[in-house]
Amino acid sequence: MRTNVWPRLTVAVLFGAALTLAGQTNMGKIHGHVSDPAGTPQPGTISLYPGALTSASEDAKYTFPVDANGDFKGDVAVGTYTLVFRAPNTPKDKVADQIDNIKVTVGADTEANDDMSRKEYMDKLSPEDRKAIEDARAKNAGILKENAQIKNLNADLAKARSDRAAKDFTSAAELMQRDVALKPDQPLLWVELGQAQLGLKQYADAETSLQKGIQLDQAAKKPNPDVEGAAGNALGEALGSEGKIPESQAAYDAAAKVNPAGASMYYSNEAIIMDRENQLDAIVVAADKAIAADPTKPIPYYLKGKALINKATIDPKTQKIIAPPGTAEAYQKYLDLAPNGQFAGDAKQVLAELNQTQATSYKASGKKH
Numbered sequence: 001m002r003t004n005v006w007p008r009l010t011v012a013v014l015f016g017a018a019l020t021l022a023g024q025t026n027m028g029k030i031h032g033h034v035s036d037p038a039g040t041p042q043p044g045t046i047s048l049y050p051g052a053l054t055s056a057s058e059d060a061k062y063t064f065p066v067d068a069n070g071d072f073k074g075d076v077a078v079g080t081y082t083l084v085f086r087a088p089n090t091p092k093d094k095v096a097d098q099i100d101n102i103k104v105t106v107g108a109d110t111e112a113n114d115d116m117s118r119k120e121y122m123d124k125l126s127p128e129d130r131k132a133i134e135d136a137r138a139k140n141a142g143i144l145k146e147n148a149q150i151k152n153l154n155a156d157l158a159k160a161r162s163d164r165a166a167k168d169f170t171s172a173a174e175l176m177q178r179d180v181a182l183k184p185d186q187p188l189l190w191v192e193l194g195q196a197q198l199g200l201k202q203y204a205d206a207e208t209s210l211q212k213g214i215q216l217d218q219a220a221k222k223p224n225p226d227v228e229g230a231a232g233n234a235l236g237e238a239l240g241s242e243g244k245i246p247e248s249q250a251a252y253d254a255a256a257k258v259n260p261a262g263a264s265m266y267y268s269n270e271a272i273i274m275d276r277e278n279q280l281d282a283i284v285v286a287a288d289k290a291i292a293a294d295p296t297k298p299i300p301y302y303l304k305g306k307a308l309i310n311k312a313t314i315d316p317k318t319q320k321i322i323a324p325p326g327t328a329e330a331y332q333k334y335l336d337l338a339p340n341g342q343f344a345g346d347a348k349q350v351l352a353e354l355n356q357t358q359a360t361s362y363k364a365s366g367k368k369h
Helices: 002-025 127-165 169-182 187-199 203-219 225-241 245-258 260-276 280-293 299-309 327-337 344-353
Strands: 027-035 044-050 062-066 071-077 079-086 097-104 109-111
Touching (some): 027 044, 062 071, 071 079, 097 109, 127 187, 187 225, 203 225, 225 245, 245 260, 260 299, 299 327, 299 344
Antiparallel strands (some): 027 071, 044 079
């Protein structure tokens, strides 16, 4: 009896193990991409029906979502299927497209793309529909080409800005010269070119490029205040550097008007340029506008004080300095805001010479400018 029992038990165990192993490996994967005849990705659902599809009303064995990129994937049992695509608005008993004889094999990831530009699909369409699809393809091709060009231009802009930051203005200018020739209707390219030319001190060329950028942006369907503000700011520097003071002031005013968020920076830059050009009255005007835009920034106060002290006179009787009104206040405010700033020593010296007592708000341990 014992000699007959063990062999039977052994066979039974082995047979059970074989059944389990077969159940684990009787699966495969499927993935694919769905696109319409014009090549545009299509979202919706992919359904798989075993064998041939006799009615669209049948219940599918598998249904997978197709995402906005037109992609789907899933795990399925091995076998041969009919693949059906339905768009979001396709009724359940209808199909948008169908592909027969999709074979899924054990352990494999089957690729099953639904490309509706294939001949079998196109042959079912009317001549009018085929004409509309060809038109859409041509339009899509143009859009793709435009997108590729924009991608390249954006990369060039990033490179030009990096070059300017490294003070390699020549490389930046050469790159933007090439790009404005390729895409002369893009204001940002002209502005970037103008800024590179400004770095090269090619002021006349910079003026032309920056004004071109401003004009193009103003004519755009959606003008960009940041672009026009940056262009006006650079234009103000170019004009000021050529001694065109009223024109420079107008450029800074225009930048602040179109982009009020940047007014403080624009007017501070104007004060710096006017200081560089030794335009004392213009410095005070620009500094006052910068202070009005943001009274928390120290530099405009210093520049204002510096301009005013340069207009001081000497009392012939006392030999004391007679500074214009507001001089001491400007220097003191600078120290209040930047007690350890780079011009703190100069401000203290001027105040001492004016015999002014520093206000109690001054603290030597304050934040460094």
